[in-house]
Amino acid sequence: MRARVVSGMRPTGALHLGHYHGALKNWVRLQDQHDCFFLVADWHALTTSQPEPEALANRVYDMVVDWLAAGVDPDRATLFIQSKLPEHAELFTLLAMHTPLSWLERTPAYKDWLSRAGTENASYGFLGYPLLQAADILIYQANLVPVGEDQAPHVEITREVARRFNHRHGSTVLTEPEALLTDTPRLPGLDGDKMSKSLGNTIAMRDTPEATTDKVRRMPTDPQRVRRSDPGEPSRCPVWPLHQIYTDADTRSSLAQGCQRASIGCLDCKQPLIDAIVREQQPWRERAEAWLAQPKQLQWVVELGTERARTVARQTLREVRDAMGLAY
Structure with missing residues (x-):
């Protein structure tokens, strides 16, 4: 059995060189060595903004096109869209019953947001995003989560959530993933600052x-x-x-x-x-041009990956429900 890897991206549309060298290049390498699940984290995109529905759909598929263009192979990796799998939301809800509020309030991103935007602008969804991220990982029983060193604390929260659940229910239902530390170079943008769409300093793939x-x-x-x-x-x-x-x-x-x-x-x-x-x-x-010329095939790749992911997600949920006494 190959170790399972889970990773994902918020849908931001067409990707730039920073995305490739920071993540996609590594994904292409990992798919030959591991059982890889790569998700479009579109629910996460809603935690800090509310894009127009049509714009969000375009961003999702523009991003998937760039994944495929970079060399991510749907025959060697499972590509899917988070929101097409309500199983993620169910596991998020069940894990919320076990997770102390203080674990979420201490996350650096949440504290930084509060300092800039204030409590009235911080949604429950944004507060809970680390737990939703944990559900995204745990529902596939991931062994490894590729991250840069600065993102390792996100994986540690996931490990804590799994450990608490397993301890409370007296069995190893959820796999505690390990952070797979990767060398993610800080790619400079056109102005010398970090390449970022929000700064308008990117070179698109x-x-x-x-x-x-x-x-x-x-x-x-x-x-x-x-x-x-x-x-x-x-x-x-x-x-x-x-x-x-x-x-x-x-x-x-x-x-x-x-x-x-x-x-x-x-x-x-x-x-x-x-x-x-x-x-x-x-x-x-x-x-990319080849995929854009056949949009139905592009959608089929995503649907196929989603159904493949659903099979694994449902099995994990059955085990979680059994452990919690919800199998009735």
Whole structure:
């Protein structure tokens, strides 16, 4: 039996390079080694905003297209939409009967939200999102949850919820998952800050070569290199961290020397980066176009994955109900 992995994303629409290098690249690797369940966490998207129904649907399928374009294979991994499985909501409700309120109130995201928005703007759904996240994981009896180090506390809450449930009912009904710590590089955006849609500084996975070229060319560079003849320092340049991901050591060494000696300009330095990103994007665009040309097949992939997930979710719920004395 292969270890089971569960992970997911809120539906934000078409994805960017940060999503790929932070999560999708790892998902593609994991699907060859583990039994993977990847969910569109659309209920989680409602905890902090209320998008228009049509907009939400478009975001869901735009995101799934990018999963498939990145190489996530529905024959090797289970892809599904959270809201199509009311079993998640039922387990969330049953776990709520066991979970102390203080566990949810102490989560950093909730405390940060209260400090910014105030209690009157914090919904019960947002307070309970760590428990819904725990239900998403526990209902598939996940062994591993891939996260960056900063997200490990989210998995620990899930472990505590499972441990409390098992202790109270005197049996190991729910699997305590382990955090699978992954190297998720902080991909800089066009302004040097973390790449994020909310900051408007992204390069989309499916951007055209022209759009990618234009975006990278407009990125700020070493602020102390005012003229082309001024020597630069790559460590001060917001573009350089992208080179660490996209160009090889020899290329970086040559570019660094050229920058420090002022023998090349900033656009000369950016061109190998542009070429590398465009090469990476090409197969994504091709795969995405194939899926977009057959929307019914795209929906079928999601429906098939949802039914596959439902089989596992229902089995877990039966065991939970039995343990709680609800099998009547």
